[in-house]
Amino acid sequence: MQTTLDSQKKLLSKLQPLIALFVLCLVIGLLSDKFFTVSNFWNVLRQISVNICISTGMTLVVLMAGIDLSVGSVLALSGAVTAGLYKSGIEFPTQNLFVGFTLLGGILAGIVVGGLLGFFNGMAITRFKVPPFVATLAMLTVARGLTMLWTQGFPISGLGKDFAFFGTGWFLGVPVPVWISALVVGLAILLSNKTKIGRYIYAIGGNENAARLSGININRVKVIVYTLAGMLAAVGGLMVTSRLDSAQPNAGTGYELDSIAAVVIGGTSLSGGKGSIGGTVLGAIIIGVLNNGLVLLNVSPFWQQVVKGLVILIAVVIDKANTKNH
């Protein structure tokens, strides 16, 4: 009898985000006739694609009991680097040489920059034992400053139709950003569930000392995961830049909070070792639907922030309660 009750409690705990999403959709749908429309459906999916990419990386980090506060700034810098190189290339006046970047080149450069910043995060955390919160907070400022330096504080715009495809295009009747985020999620699920490094991530988050004693090279895994988180933030940067047809120096401000919210609401424990990419996707959808609903209901942007903050708080409280019960 007790076992049945326990399994029912576990099932209910797993279904919490799904139930929350269902209730949220129902309430917004009742209050706004524009919510349950096809165009709004694609609009919401397009909007959450960026957060899904960032949150996927964040999930891997949080599963190791880490945190990455720099994703918003990394997104901005990567987007700016991609846009800047693609649009203007690099000039070497003394050699009378111009190095131009193709679309592929610009995108790869942005992703490499994101990966490098993530790598530095990982190195600071593992080699210099800086707490993840502090290391990534420092990177948040550094990357934002570098973005300002790279852009001189001005947007880089006029990137053309080919570039806009990644943020505004459609493929097989589905927005391109949705395809990109689906690909990212698919690969991340494979990584976390079917590979050695995926198991290591859960092991480190569950008990770092035990993982170390069992022979896992913890530092290596951490550096890889933070690098991946940086690269995924860069993919988000590509989508944002493409969608706006410009790289904004202040792009991605506050995105770290949205991604942490998606991770927590999706059931990933902030103390690590427990959670899933699928849950995070659900969390990101909840955040996206909440944002969309608040806009459709004409709620003031100031109140929107209050509501989002409260939702995160409630999700953490529920997470703590669940952890205590188990």
Place this chain on the structure above:
Amino acid sequence: MPHSEKKNNLTIKYLLGLGAVLFLGYHSVYFKKLDEVRSAANKKFDAAAYAQKFFTSTLTPQLANASGIQELIQLLTISKDEAFEKYAYATAVGSIKYFLVKGTGIITAINEDEISLQMGNQSLTLATEFIYGNAIRDVTGLFDITSFTNTADINNVSAELNKIVKNKVIPPFRAKAKVGDKVAFTGVMELNSARLNLDNIEVIPISIQ
């Protein structure tokens, strides 16, 4: 697995990796002489020339089709939706729309940034200093945004059209204008359909006599 086989597999992996890097690198960057690139860049879109041609060939002939501002305001108070539907244009999505209007009024005040007019019971201001935004570009609905490949060029056309009005249309008028003068103008009135305010009407002049 024997040691030599392991070594061979590793070599193949490295070769494949190197091949991928070379492939991506080849398709990622290209090299040109800097002076060639710079001279090509100088031949790029000339927003000033485009704006001048648009002003003369597209915008000016349309001024004859401008709506009488007093009749339009009357229609706006009676049937806002009809007025916006029939007479307003805008390229961007949103509630801000532009009306091409004409009218005649008496100058009641000449201020630093604007000139006030009285037209019967209706008062309005002609903007003479802060000529910003896309009003002049978008008011006719004839500006073809799809013929541009980037937003910077589109915005530059607006900036150049605003410059034409600010530097060529307004100064000769302001130099002669006196309180009590009768003025005939054609210009752009910007209104927000979501928050319609007809109390403080401002017109950006395109032609003033």
